[in-house]
Amino acid sequence: MEAAGALGREVLSTYLEAARELVRSRSRAFWIVAGLTVAAAVLRFATIGLQSYHHDEIVTASRVLRGSFWHAMDAVGFSESAPPLYYATAWLWTQATGTGEVGLRSFSALAGVAIVPVAFLLGAELRGRATGILAAALVAVNPMLVWYSQEARAYALLTLLTSLSLLYFVRGLEHGRRRDLTLWGLVSGLALATHYFAIFPIAAEAAWLLYRRRREATRGAAILAAFGLALTPLAIHQMSLGHADWISNFTLGHRLWEMGVTFTVGEIGDVIARPERPLLALVPVVAIAISFCLLALRGGRDERRATRPLLAVVAVTVGVPLAIALVDPGKDYVLARNLLPALLPLLVVAAIGFTLRRARRAGAVAGTVLVAYSLGFSIWVSLSPALQRPDWEAVASALGEPSTPRAMVTWTIGEAPLRYYLSTGSLQARPSEGFEWWVGEVDFISDGPVPPPSPKLLGPGFRHAGYEQVGRLYVRRYVRTGPGLVPLRLRVVRDAELGFRSNGVLLDGISPS
Numbered sequence: 115m116e117a118a119g120a121l122g123r124e125v126l127s128t129y130l131e132a133a134r135e136l137v138r139s140r141s142r143a144f145w146i147v148a149g150l151t152v153a154a155a156v157l158r159f160a161t162i163g164l165q166s167y168h169h170d171e172i173v174t175a176s177r178v179l180r181g182s183f184w185h186a187m188d189a190v191g192f193s194e195s196a197p198p199l200y201y202a203t204a205w206l207w208t209q210a211t212g213t214g215e216v217g218l219r220s221f222s223a224l225a226g227v228a229i230v231p232v233a234f235l236l237g238a239e240l241r242g243r244a245t246g247i248l249a250a251a252l253v254a255v256n257p258m259l260v261w262y263s264q265e266a267r268a269y270a271l272l273t274l275l276t277s278l279s280l281l282y283f284v285r286g287l288e289h290g291r292r293r294d295l296t297l298w299g300l301v302s303g304l305a306l307a308t309h310y311f312a313i314f315p316i317a318a319e320a321a322w323l324l325y326r327r328r329r330e331a332t333r334g335a336a337i338l339a340a341f342g343l344a345l346t347p348l349a350i351h352q353m354s355l356g357h358a359d360w361i362s363n364f365t366l367g368h369r370l371w372e373m374g375v376t377f378t379v380g381e382i383g384d385v386i387a388r389p390e391r392p393l394l395a396l397v398p399v400v401a402i403a404i405s406f407c408l409l410a411l412r413g414g415r416d417e418r419r420a421t422r423p424l425l426a427v428v429a430v431t432v433g434v435p436l437a438i439a440l441v442d443p444g445k446d447y448v449l450a451r452n453l454l455p456a457l458l459p460l461l462v463v464a465a466i467g468f469t470l471r472r473a474r475r476a477g478a479v480a481g482t483v484l485v486a487y488s489l490g491f492s493i494w495v496s497l498s499p500a501l502q503r504p505d506w507e508a509v510a511s512a513l514g515e516p517s518t519p520r521a522m523v524t525w526t527i528g529e530a531p532l533r534y535y536l537s538t539g540s541l542q543a544r545p546s547e548g549f550e551w552w553v554g555e556v557d558f559i560s561d562g563p564v565p566p567p568s569p570k571l572l573g574p575g576f577r578h579a580g581y582e583q584v585g586r587l588y589v590r591r592y593v594r595t596g597p598g599l600v601p602l603r604l605r606v607v608r609d610a611e612l613g614f615r616s617n618g619v620l621l622d623g624i625s626p627s
Contacts, residue, residue, distance in 0.1 A: 143243040147230070147231055147234045150250045153255075154227045157492055158264060159223055161264070162215065162220065162223055162264050163214070165264070165502050166215070166505050168265075168386075168504075168527075168531060169527045169530050171267060172530040172531050173194070174204065174218065175218055176213075177193050180213075183202070186201055187201070187202065190348075191351060193357070194352065194357065195310075195352050195355070195358040196309055197307045197309065197345055197349070199304060200268035200271050200272075201268075204218065208221075218266045219264055219266050221266075221271075222262065222263050222265055222266060222270040223263045223264060225270040225271045225274045226259055226264075226273075227263070229259065229277050230253050230254050231250065232277045232278055233246070233253040233461065234247060234249060234250035236249065237249035237466070239281065240466065244469045245469045248481055248485075249461060253461055255488040256457070256488055256492075257488060257491050257495060258378070258380045258454070262451065268309050272308045272455065275305035276305045276312055276455035277458045278305075279305055279319065280319070280424075280459060282297045283298050284423060286323060286331065287322065287326060287327065290330050292330050295323065297334070298319070298323070299331075299335060299336070299338045302334075303341030306345060307341055309452070311453065312455060313342075314430050314434050315427045315430065315456070315459075318426055318429075320335060322423065362444075362446045366436075366439055366448060369450070371392075372384065373432075373453060375392050375394075375395045377457055377460070378402070379394050379395045379398065379491055382394065387528075388561075397484075397487045398487055401481070401484035402460075402484065404467075405463070405465075405467030405480060405481070407467075408476060408477055409463075409470070412470050412473040413466075414472065417470055420466055427456070428456045432456050435453070436448055464481075464484070468481030468484075499586050504528060504531075504561070505587065506532045508584045509559055509587055510535035512582060513557060513589065518555050518593070518599075518623065519554055519599060519624035520554065520622050520623060521551065521553050521556050521620070522557045522559060522619070523557070523610055523618075524612065525616070525618065526617060529618040529619075530542075532559070536620075541624075543618075543620070545604050550601050551602040552599035553594075554593065555579075556576065556592045556607065558589075558590045558610055559587055560587065560588045560590070560614075561586065561612060561613035562587075562588065562613050563583075564588070564612060566578070567607075571603065572603070573600060575594055575595055575596055576594060577593060578591075578592055604619060
């Protein structure tokens with residue numbers, strides 16, 4: 115513990131030394147990066163409480179963090195497919211802030227903001243302060259990083275820790291300092307304790323360091339190995355539960371294509387129950403393609419050399435999980451957010467391409483376009499309900515307390531957040547359970563306006579009792595016209611056309627017969 119504490123103090127001292135040096139030199143770069151960090155904070159914090167919790171966030175807020183610390187750690191084992199570090203730190207954080215949207219998400223927002231100066235340090239280490247500043251700007255406004263900085267999950271912390279790991283890897287590879295390589299091992303271990311997909315970039319870094327800097331990297335590698343050994347039993351247990359098996363319900367090709375869109379414009383598709391709109395990603399994809407073309411055609415030997423460790427990390431982070439999925443579809447966990455450790459190195463490579471000595475004008479134009487577009491898109495998402503998480507809190511408010519046993523038919527992924535915001539002891543119904551449910555009201559929550567459900571879905575004796583828009587969602591209500599209750603046609607109502615990929619049924623004020 116004392117050694118870990120000492121290493122933690124060294125991490126902090128490294129940043130304090132860098133900050134003091136920049137301030138002492140009255141560096142313009144320091145104030146630019148400080149401004150970019152403030153801008154990143156504004157983007158992440160200004161709207162952090164405007165969106166309702168989404169499905170996975172409900173698991174964090176209501177299942178994992180609802181009790182004592184030891185309950186939280188136990189819940190990670192039976193309800194999650196990730197290691198415990200994020201949940202341990204989030205539990206400590208929420209003892210002061212609470213588990214509301216602002217309190218819980220603020221931890222991720224801080225982690226997301228902290229990635230900005232790390233991007234600057236990495237770019238500056240590789241190609242100088244101009245590259246570092248542009249890398250920091252790209253990270254500050256990237257819509258995908260903004261999105262997961264407002265998510266009560268581990269992804270922002272994962273990205274921060276893998277970014278730090280990459281920084282110390284580059285420093286250790288270049289200078290061979292034992293302190294950098296020891297810090298690499300510590301931060302890499304913490305990243306692995308945050309998300310199992312950290313193993314891929316870390317494995318690439320470890321292999322390169324042990325090949326080039328074996329003697330100096332021994333202590334860091336030993337620290338990383340200790341983390342790996344400690345986490346192995348938990349990883350095997352969680353894998354046996356199959357919590358991540360749902361990923362393969364989407365085709366691998368679709369998920370890879372979706373990754374290209376989300377890395378540039380964020381989660382605008384399946385996560386929010388919307389069809390992907392790839393044309394929105396056209397401008398950033400073209401800008402990044404220009405940076406790669408400039409590197410290939412106008413980059414000098416040193417400039418191309420600086421991108422090699424970054425591209426190697428990206429190739430392993432994406433390529434190895436893809437190869438595993440192709441060889442064994444039962445181990446297919448390829449998903450854009452799981453591959454987030456590849457995003458920062460990609461943005462730093464783009465920054466290097468935009469700041470080439472022999473292509474300053476073209477690079478400056480393309481880089482400026484990418485920053486401006488990403489900033490505008492992030493602001494648009496913050497202002498547009500159509501691009502945000504569905505507003506389940508407003509839907510719960512519109513539905514109100516049940517006056518009779520009722521069923522609510524909506525998106526399968528929306529059941530958990532709607533149940534959370536209703537706070538009336540509702541439960542999720544599954545046809546496989548075999549119960550017969552009796553109701554006096556059936557409500558349909560659709561994604562946008564859709565035609566009224568067919569009368570055969572409900573059976574006789576129901577009348578239309580209301581229809582209202584709640585953000586991008588619509589609530590249509592039907593109530594019994596006569597006395598008593600009727601059995602719910604559970605399997606039938608789940609097939610209602612509501613604009614979602616799949617429907618679920620939530621029951622309120624009700625119990626099985």
